[in-house]
Amino acid sequence: MTETCFRMKGTTLTSIVLEVIDFEPDNFEAQLSQKIASAPQFFTRSSLILHLIKPLSATEFELLVALCRRLQLQPMAVKGEVAELKPTINDLGLADVSQSKFTDSVLRSQNPSQQATASNVNSSENNGGSQAQQSSTSAANTSSDSDASPSAVTPLKAEIKPAKVINRPVRSGQQVYAEGGDLVVTASVSEGAELLADGNIHVYGTLRGRALAGVKGNTGARVFCQSLDAELISIAGQFIMHETVKGECWKKPAQVYLEEETLRIEPLA
Amino acid sequence: MAKIIVVTSGKGGVGKTTSSAAISTGLALAGHKTVVIDFDVGLRNLDLIMGCERRVVYDFVNVINKEASLKQALIKDKRTENLFILPASQTRDKDALTVDGVQAVLDELKKDFEFIICDSPAGIEQGAQMALYFADEAIVVTNPEVSSVRDSDRILGILQSKSMRAEKGEPVKEHLLLTRYNPTRVESAEMLSVADVEEILAIPLLGVIPESEAVLKASNQGQPVILDEDANAGQAYADAVKRLLGETVPHRFLEAEKKGFFKRLLGGK
Ligand SMILES: Nc1ncnc2c1ncn2[C@@H]1O[C@H](COP(=O)(O)OP(=O)(O)OP(=O)(O)O)[C@@H](O)[C@H]1O
Ligand SMILES: [Mg+2]
Numbered sequence: 424m425t426e427t428c429f430r431m432k433g434t435t436l437t438s439i440v441l442e443v444i445d446f447e448p449d450n451f452e453a454q455l456s457q458k459i460a461s462a463p464q465f466f467t468r469s470s471l472i473l474h475l476i477k478p479l480s481a482t483e484f485e486l487l488v489a490l491c492r493r494l495q496l497q498p499m500a501v502k503g504e505v506a507e508l509k510p511t512i513n514d515l516g517l518a519d520v521s522q523s524k525f526t527d528s529v530l531r532s533q534n535p536s537q538q539a540t541a542s543n544v545n546s547s548e549n550n551g552g553s554q555a556q557q558s559s560t561s562a563a564n565t566s567s568d569s570d571a572s573p574s575a576v577t578p579l580k581a582e583i584k585p586a587k588v589i590n591r592p593v594r595s596g597q598q599v600y601a602e603g604g605d606l607v608v609t610a611s612v613s614e615g616a617e618l619l620a621d622g623n624i625h626v627y628g629t630l631r632g633r634a635l636a637g638v639k640g641n642t643g644a645r646v647f648c649q650s651l652d653a654e655l656i657s658i659a660g661q662f663i664m665h666e667t668v669k670g671e672c673w674k675k676p677a678q679v680y681l682e683e684e685t686l687r688i689e690p691l692a
Numbered sequence: 693m694a695k696i697i698v699v700t701s702g703k704g705g706v707g708k709t710t711s712s713a714a715i716s717t718g719l720a721l722a723g724h725k726t727v728v729i730d731f732d733v734g735l736r737n738l739d740l741i742m743g744c745e746r747r748v749v750y751d752f753v754n755v756i757n758k759e760a761s762l763k764q765a766l767i768k769d770k771r772t773e774n775l776f777i778l779p780a781s782q783t784r785d786k787d788a789l790t791v792d793g794v795q796a797v798l799d800e801l802k803k804d805f806e807f808i809i810c811d812s813p814a815g816i817e818q819g820a821q822m823a824l825y826f827a828d829e830a831i832v833v834t835n836p837e838v839s840s841v842r843d844s845d846r847i848l849g850i851l852q853s854k855s856m857r858a859e860k861g862e863p864v865k866e867h868l869l870l871t872r873y874n875p876t877r878v879e880s881a882e883m884l885s886v887a888d889v890e891e892i893l894a895i896p897l898l899g900v901i902p903e904s905e906a907v908l909k910a911s912n913q914g915q916p917v918i919l920d921e922d923a924n925a926g927q928a929y930a931d932a933v934k935r936l937l938g939e940t941v942p943h944r945f946l947e948a949e950k951k952g953f954f955k956r957l958l959g960g961k
Contacts, residue, residue: 593849596850597849597852611892629891
């Protein structure tokens with residue numbers, strides 16, 4: 424007998440659920456690319472669960488998967504209306520998880536005419552229907568060992584991820600992403616640099632680049648900086664550009680937060 | 693231990709080759725055995741600035757391809773003791789430089805030389821990345837204008853992520869060399885000031901080289917401008933070399949020249 428060469432374990436994984444409400448390839452691709460462009464670092468090569476709200480034909484489904492891959496997403500599993508598609512799902516090397524239990528909570532969209540369902544069960548700041556983000560994706564926790572109801576928006580476990588701390592300037596062309604938590608930069612952030620965080624972003628220097636906080640939809644996330652000179656600031660998908668950032672807090676210590684779907688800039692005393 | 697110093701900028705035409713020639717000459721004059729390598733394969737002009745273009749027989753690419761020995765390709769400077777030039781090829785392209793090939797040449801040079809100065813081509817692509825990959829220190833040449841500062845910022849990002857030192861988690865020592873500085877144009881706000889550039893790039897200032905006709909004159913004569921002791925640009929390079937060697941020297945030529953009493957009397961320009 425040789426020594427044990429593998430071990431099997433269970434795990435939970437946070438992934439994006441792409442709810443496919445209506446699949447008209449061109450339109451779908453246009454909307455999806457736009458969404459990805461809003462937070463490229465977050466979406467690129469992220470694993471994806473396709474949730475088919477309506478049944479698709481095998482050809483349509485193949486198109487959908489190819490389209491996702493072309494946009495650098497990695498579909499790994501399918502749920503929803505999959506009955507007719509089993510052989511195709513198999514051929515494409517995907518998993519059929521239509522029988523699994525999910526805890527993703529789909530919050531009501533503000534504007535039902537739009538394909539918009541955004542959700543994030545990891546966010547303790549979520550407050551029911553007042554979700555501001557409009558998107559065709561929903562970030563969800565696919566934990567299969569729990570049967571939490573959609574209203575269980577309080578964190579399942581008190582997991583606190585330490586902040587990601589960067590002690591040097593973030594230069595033009597660089598991107599930093601703090602997954603699952605806050606991002607702290609103790610130096611300046613150049614024009615052309617991009618900061619992303621699931622939580623808050625703190626810059627103890629001049630923020631000249633882009634800062635995207637709450638990229639998975641945490642509307643309570645904030646951006647703080649010592650000197651505000653940003654190209655773009657985004658919170659949970661809502662963003663303001665340079666022109667708007669300019670104002671009374673220009674080049675001063677400031678914080679930016681979301682209030683009723685509007686980004687507010689406030690001086691830090 | 694030999695030190696490898698890359699002279700780089702991102703943006704083209706800012707004075708990398710002028711600076712490489714001046715600084716390597718200055719180091720050799722101070723008694724340090726120095727070699728300066730032209731990494732601008734296909735567009736060689738270091739040999740012109742150094743005034744040794746007629747003596748080029750073999751080049752960097754010949755050595756990498758083992759068509760010539762290093763000894764055959766190295767050109768001993770006629771004016772300055774301790775100084776050698778390794779010219780670039782005019783007939784090849786940048787793909788002729790391979791990581792292994794460059795490393796082998798640098799390893800051999802390290803046995804013999806105290807300073808190895810690498811004159812980088814413009815850009816942030818493969819050619820520039822090859823020139824900086826093995827660097828222990830970097831002299832980032834910047835002109836006092838927005839596009840040049842932005843490119844320097846990008847190159848600093850690349851030094852932090854794509855150099856061999858960065859891969860090993862040891863930072864590359866960074867120096868800012870501000871060239872073609874024209875205090876009159878700074879005063880009239882046509883150009884960025886030293887303080888502006890220092891604030892954006894946030895790296896130590898090695899020197900400020902004034903815009904000077906002596907530079908063009910020197911390059912036409914094939915004589916590094918540092919040898920022109922009467923020119924302010926020559927003196928500024930001499931100061932920069934001293935700082936590179938660890939001396940503390942105050943910065944000069946930062947202010948527009950005030951017309952002296954006699955000049956005013958005589959109505960001088
Ligand atoms: N301090 C200076 N004052 C005036 N002219 C200068 C100065 N420094 C450089 N120049 C001029 O600028 C031009 C470009 O200089 P140089 O060739 O050293 O730049 P480079 O960065 O090596 O360019 P490339 O990116 O093409 O390799 C030359 O004509 C040179 O004479
Ligand atoms: Mg050059």
